[in-house]
Amino acid sequence: MAVEIKATFKKGDEDKEFVVAYDFGGNFEAAKAKFGEAVVYDNFVRSGKITIQAAIRRWAAAGLDEATIAEKVNTIVLGVPAERVVDPIAATLSRFASLDSDAQAQLLEKLKNMKK
Secondary structure (H helix, E strand, O other): OEEEEEEEEEEOOEEEEEEEEEEOOOOHHHHHHHHOHHHHHHHHHHHHHHHHHHHHHHHHHOOOOHHHHHHHHOOOOOOOOOOOOOOHHHHHHHHHHHOOHHHHHHHHHHHHHHOO
8 A cells, every 4th residue: 555755855945845655565464575574663663762752852851850751651652642741831931932022022011910
């Protein structure tokens, strides 16, 4: 079964998008027959490592220590969306930084007026 793959490429000021089809086999058994068991497994591990590294980075950014992160890693089930740690203050500061100076001033004024 062919899967559509898109890739963008920027050269100078020009953005190009390429769309190709690639046959991954359609299911596990077909992929194993087409590429071999070792290749299928190695690519599964490679993809899993990237997923776990992203989770570790999110948890580290949230201030979790190494022992807690190690415990959380052991609960990951690949293919199931990972728990997201959202720091509302960090998210607000990030959004604030992306605003222009007028919008920042308006937001600061609104926040001052909300103070209890």
